[in-house]
Amino acid sequence: MNQATPSADRHSEIWDLLPWYANSTLSDADQRTVEAHLESCTECARELSFLSGLSATMHAEEALLVPAERSLAAVTGRIDTVEAARQGRLDWRDVARIVRAKLAAGGGFRLDPALAAIALLLIVVTAWFGSSAFEPEFRTLSNVEAQASDAEPTIRLVFAGTATIDELQELLTGLGVTLVQGPSNYGVYTARIAAAPNGAQPVEVLDELRRHPLVSFAEPIPGPEAPGSAP
Amino acid sequence: MPPSAMRAPSTRNSDPGEDLILLRRVAERDREAFERLYLEYHPRVIRFLYRLTRNTETAEEVFNDVMFVVWQKASDFRGHSRASTWxxxxxxxxxxxxxAKARRLRAQRPFSELELATLQEPRSMVDRRELRDWVGKALDSLPDPQRIVIELAYFLGHSCAEISEIVGCPVNTVKTRMFHARRRLRDLLPHLGAPAASPSAAEISE
Known part of the structure; x- marks a missing residue:
C-alpha cells in the first residue's frame, strides 16, 4: 500500500476529477491539470479509457421514435382542461365526461389531483345551488345538441407523417370535418365538426378520427377558442 | 491518442439563456413558449426516462407529467440554477x-423488451445490442442513486454541481456515489474501453 505522499494525494485528486473530465464538464483550469497528469500516469489513462468506453456505449443507443407532436397534443389537452376548470368554464359533468372518455380510450389515464379537487368542489357547489347554476359553457362533443348551430364542436388534430393531401381531403370531407386553422409550428390543426354526410354524431366522428391510421391525435378543445389563437 | 480525444462531446445542447426566456414566458401562460420548450426537451428527457424505466410508454407518460408540472410551476422558478437543471x-x-414500479413489472415478465428484440435482429446489430445490454445490466445492478449519477453524467452530460442540484444532495454526496459506481462498474465491466484479446469460438474449438 502506498503511503500518502504529495504525489499520491495529487493522483487521488485527479482520479476523482476523471469522471468529469470524461464528460467535458470540468473548468478549463481543472482540465489542464488533468491533462498534465495523464501524460505521466498510466493508471489514470486506463481509467479514462474505461470511462470513455462507458460514455460511448451509453450514447450508442438508438434514438427513441416517440412522436413528440402526439405527446404534446395530449399534454396540451390536459392543460386546456385544468385551465378551463380554473377559469370556471368547466363543470363536473365535463370532468366526468373527460374521465369516461379517457378510460374508454384506455392507456394509463391518471386523474390530475388538482383536477380531481376542482371536480369535487364543483360537484359539492352544484349540489348546493342546483345544476342550473352551472350551465356548461365548455363545449364537449357530447353536449353538442344543446349548442347553437354556429357553435360547431372544435377539435385538435395531428396527422400521421405519411398522410398525403388527397388522403386527408378524402378523410375529412367524408366525416364532415373542416380545418379552420393550422398547422401550428408543431403540426397541430384546429378543426370543426359540421354535419357528417352519413348523419354520424360528432362523438362518432371523433371516434372515427381517433381510430383512423392517418390520425395521430384527435381531442376536443374545451371552451370557446377564438380563431387566431395558436393551438 | 491524446487524452482529449477520449472525452465525450458535451450533450447539453440547449441554450441556457433561451431556456430561461422560454420558462419565463411559460410562467406568463404563453402556450407557444411551452410548446417550444416541450419539443426541445422531448428527445433527451424521454431518452433519460426510458433509460430509467426501460419502457417507452412509461417514459412518454412521465415526461408529460414533468411538462405539466413545468406549466403549473414555471412561476416558482427563481433562476438560481439553469432551467435545464430545474x-x-x-x-x-x-x-x-x-x-421502481417498472422494475417490479419487469421482474414479472419472462423476457425483457431488449431480449425479445435481440431474437429478431441481424448479427451485427445483435453485437452492438449485446454490448449495450451488457453495460445496461451492469448499470441496473447499481443502487438507483449511483446509477442516476452515472446516467446524468454520461448520458445527459451534466457536471457534478449540476447533478447535486438536480438530485438535491450535496456535491460531496455526488462524488461519493460516483466513486462507488465506478468501482462497481469496473468490477463488472473490466474490459470496457480496453477490450481483452479474447479467442474466437473457432479458436476455442480447435
Whole structure:
C-alpha cells in the first residue's frame, strides 16, 4: 500500500476529477491539470479509457421514435382542461365526461389531483345551488345538441407523417370535418365538426378520427377558442 | 491518442439563456413558449426516462407529467440554477418513482423488451445490442442513486454541481456515489474501453 505522499494525494485528486473530465464538464483550469497528469500516469489513462468506453456505449443507443407532436397534443389537452376548470368554464359533468372518455380510450389515464379537487368542489357547489347554476359553457362533443348551430364542436388534430393531401381531403370531407386553422409550428390543426354526410354524431366522428391510421391525435378543445389563437 | 480525444462531446445542447426566456414566458401562460420548450426537451428527457424505466410508454407518460408540472410551476422558478437543471430535477423525482414500479413489472415478465428484440435482429446489430445490454445490466445492478449519477453524467452530460442540484444532495454526496459506481462498474465491466484479446469460438474449438 502506498503511503500518502504529495504525489499520491495529487493522483487521488485527479482520479476523482476523471469522471468529469470524461464528460467535458470540468473548468478549463481543472482540465489542464488533468491533462498534465495523464501524460505521466498510466493508471489514470486506463481509467479514462474505461470511462470513455462507458460514455460511448451509453450514447450508442438508438434514438427513441416517440412522436413528440402526439405527446404534446395530449399534454396540451390536459392543460386546456385544468385551465378551463380554473377559469370556471368547466363543470363536473365535463370532468366526468373527460374521465369516461379517457378510460374508454384506455392507456394509463391518471386523474390530475388538482383536477380531481376542482371536480369535487364543483360537484359539492352544484349540489348546493342546483345544476342550473352551472350551465356548461365548455363545449364537449357530447353536449353538442344543446349548442347553437354556429357553435360547431372544435377539435385538435395531428396527422400521421405519411398522410398525403388527397388522403386527408378524402378523410375529412367524408366525416364532415373542416380545418379552420393550422398547422401550428408543431403540426397541430384546429378543426370543426359540421354535419357528417352519413348523419354520424360528432362523438362518432371523433371516434372515427381517433381510430383512423392517418390520425395521430384527435381531442376536443374545451371552451370557446377564438380563431387566431395558436393551438 | 491524446487524452482529449477520449472525452465525450458535451450533450447539453440547449441554450441556457433561451431556456430561461422560454420558462419565463411559460410562467406568463404563453402556450407557444411551452410548446417550444416541450419539443426541445422531448428527445433527451424521454431518452433519460426510458433509460430509467426501460419502457417507452412509461417514459412518454412521465415526461408529460414533468411538462405539466413545468406549466403549473414555471412561476416558482427563481433562476438560481439553469432551467435545464430545474426541469431535469422534476424528471429525476418522477422518473425515480416510475423506475421502481417498472422494475417490479419487469421482474414479472419472462423476457425483457431488449431480449425479445435481440431474437429478431441481424448479427451485427445483435453485437452492438449485446454490448449495450451488457453495460445496461451492469448499470441496473447499481443502487438507483449511483446509477442516476452515472446516467446524468454520461448520458445527459451534466457536471457534478449540476447533478447535486438536480438530485438535491450535496456535491460531496455526488462524488461519493460516483466513486462507488465506478468501482462497481469496473468490477463488472473490466474490459470496457480496453477490450481483452479474447479467442474466437473457432479458436476455442480447435
Amino acid at each position: 426541469i431535469l430535477g422534476i424528471a429525476y423525482r418522477k422518473g425515480l418513482k416510475a423506475a
